[in-house]
Amino acid sequence: KRSRKASRVPIVRPPTPSFGPLTSYRDALSFIEHAPAMINRGYELHPNAVFRVARMWYWEYVACGTRLVKEIGGLPENVVSFTEGVEEIVQSRITMGHEVIDNPYHLAVVRTTLTRNLHARFPDVRDEIVCGFDEIVGLRTEWKSVYVLPTIMDIVARVSNRLFVGLPLCRNKAYLDNNVQYTIDVMASSKNIGLLPPFLRPMLGPLITKRNKSFDTAMRLLGPVVAERMRQEDEYGPDWSGKPNDLISWILEIAHGDNRTVEGIVMRILAVNMAAIHTTSMAFTHMLYSLASFEPAKYLLPMRAEVEAVIADEGWSKAALGNMHLIDSFLRESQRMHGNGPVGMTRRVVARDGVTLSDGTYLPHGAFICVAAMPAHVDDANYENAKEFDGFRFARERDAQIAKEEAEPSVEKHALGRQMITTAPDHLPFGTGKHACPGRFFAATELKAMLAHLVLNYDVKAVVDGVRPPDEVYGIRINPNTRGQVLLRKRVE
Numbered sequence: 001k002r003s004r005k006a007s008r009v010p011i012v013r014p015p016t017p018s019f020g021p022l023t024s025y026r027d028a029l030s031f032i033e034h035a036p037a038m039i040n041r042g043y044e045l046h047p048n049a050v051f052r053v054a055r056m057w058y059w060e061y062v063a064c065g066t067r068l069v070k071e072i073g074g075l076p077e078n079v080v081s082f083t084e085g086v087e088e089i090v091q092s093r094i095t096m097g098h099e100v101i102d103n104p105y106h107l108a109v110v111r112t113t114l115t116r117n118l119h120a121r122f123p124d125v126r127d128e129i130v131c132g133f134d135e136i137v138g139l140r141t142e143w144k145s146v147y148v149l150p151t152i153m154d155i156v157a158r159v160s161n162r163l164f165v166g167l168p169l170c171r172n173k174a175y176l177d178n179n180v181q182y183t184i185d186v187m188a189s190s191k192n193i194g195l196l197p198p199f200l201r202p203m204l205g206p207l208i209t210k211r212n213k214s215f216d217t218a219m220r221l222l223g224p225v226v227a228e229r230m231r232q233e234d235e236y237g238p239d240w241s242g243k244p245n246d247l248i249s250w251i252l253e254i255a256h257g258d259n260r261t262v263e264g265i266v267m268r269i270l271a272v273n274m275a276a277i278h279t280t281s282m283a284f285t286h287m288l289y290s291l292a293s294f295e296p297a298k299y300l301l302p303m304r305a306e307v308e309a310v311i312a313d314e315g316w317s318k319a320a321l322g323n324m325h326l327i328d329s330f331l332r333e334s335q336r337m338h339g340n341g342p343v344g345m346t347r348r349v350v351a352r353d354g355v356t357l358s359d360g361t362y363l364p365h366g367a368f369i370c371v372a373a374m375p376a377h378v379d380d381a382n383y384e385n386a387k388e389f390d391g392f393r394f395a396r397e398r399d400a401q402i403a404k405e406e407a408e409p410s411v412e413k414h415a416l417g418r419q420m421i422t423t424a425p426d427h428l429p430f431g432t433g434k435h436a437c438p439g440r441f442f443a444a445t446e447l448k449a450m451l452a453h454l455v456l457n458y459d460v461k462a463v464v465d466g467v468r469p470p471d472e473v474y475g476i477r478i479n480p481n482t483r484g485q486v487l488l489r490k491r492v493e
């Protein structure tokens with residue numbers, strides 16, 4: 001009876017003829033190429049409902065519309081599991097290790113301590129951005145063509161690790177390369193492991209991933225630093241003077257008993273690197289391709305003027321970033337137009353009896369449910385001229401709201417409602433609800449400080465005027481072009 005109820009959910013198929021009993025397998029292969037178009041079609045046909053698409057080994061249910069997105073974001077872990085959803089997408093137990101996934105005590109640090117320390121650690125983050133750009137991009141007055149993604153990954157790895165492990169390790173090339181390579185390997189190997197039937201994954205998956213090699217390198221380079229910190233704590237107590245204010249110390253504060261091992265802590269720092277480097281680098285790369293494709297007068301010069309004015313008034317600080325509305329808006333708009341992919345917030349139904357959503361849709365135990373993210377981002381019902389890139393739309397909205405709130409004190413206060421870190425059912429680059437990205441406060445600080453530094457110090461243009469290197473699509477993953485370039489030079493005026 002339950003399976004009959006689940007099969008009432010409409011199917012969206014690719015534009016290929018059916019293939020008898022093998023249709024769903026063939027559709028699943030087509031999905032790899034046509035995912036964005038199929039999700040868009042499903043959203044058009046079922047804007048406030050659930051539809052499903054065939055994946056290689058299961059049906060993927062896709063929820064559309066504000067009400068259902070909110071509902072899914074709020075469902076508890078014992079009904080729909082975030083962890084099991086991530087497991088399917090990045091094959092995390094194989095690519096990252098089951099210890100990290102089944103005992104993720106380090107997440108509490110990302111949710112609280114890391115974010116709380118962003119003000120205090122901002123000068124270091126800023127210092128690393130300046131050194132990182134100087135050393136990796138350079139400051140020459142003639143145009144230089146730069147491969148964007150690898151360059152930005154190197155800078156993001158370095159800046160993130162200034163906060164995670166501090167100097168001098170955050171500038172150690174072998175350590176940084178290992179983190180970047182690990183991030184790339186997790187994404188690449190999970191793609192291949194996901195094509196295997198689930199019963200073969202535990203057997204063949206470990207042969208595909210290079211996790212052990214990355215872990216051994218991390219143990220060699222980071223292990224001694226963690227061991228020395230543990231020794232210092234044992235000798236001088238938990239609050240020894242001179243204790244670095246970084247991720248190693250924050251994790252040690254909560255790692256007790258069996259969790260307090262060098263291996264366990266190194267593995268978790270590697271996992272946080274993985275969550276931070278890939279996503280942040282993708283976001284900056286997308287943004288830079290867009291910035292380069294417009295005339296400087298449209299976006300670059302107004303943002304430069306804003307940064308100059310704010311810095312002249314307040315100097316460089318996290319609070320000053322809060323007053324850079326154009327910078328914030330441009331990044332948010334870039335994430336809206338070039339988010340993580342057509343769908344997001346993948347969860348697996350773990351409630352034994354399945355779950356029935358508020359619209360009556362029944363999802364059986366074991367089903368995968370996600371939300372149509374990109375179609376919501378470009379829906380005219382949610383945004384004016386939604387399909388157009390309008391870099392300053394959120395700054396205009398925010399400034400109008402601030403003016404309104406100042407003029408009428410009784411007006412509901414939501415001027416911050418459209419800033420970069422704010423999630424919404426129509427803005428899902430960081431997800432929304434219970435599992436909304438806890439690293440987004442750091443990511444936003446890092447991205448805004450990097451963009452402010454870039455527009456202040458560099459001129460930017462596309463290799464071919466007005467042209468953005470095309471995105472790379474593989475199923476539900478949309479990445480910025482991995483071989484794309486832009487031209488950079490030291491600013492001339």
Ligand code: HEM
Nearest residue numbers: 275276279280283345429430431432435436437438439443
């Ligand atoms: C632009 C950069 C980033 C983007 C676009 C991004 C995006 C996301 C998304 C979409 C999710 C899942 C949300 C859901 O399914 O509901 C997530 C979760 C997560 N992110 Fe991020 N992220 C970014 C940066 C970071 C950084 C810098 C860190 C760490 C410092 C981080 C740590 C995490 C963690 C630990 C989770 C899992 C949360 C949980 O278990 O509840 N992210 N992120």
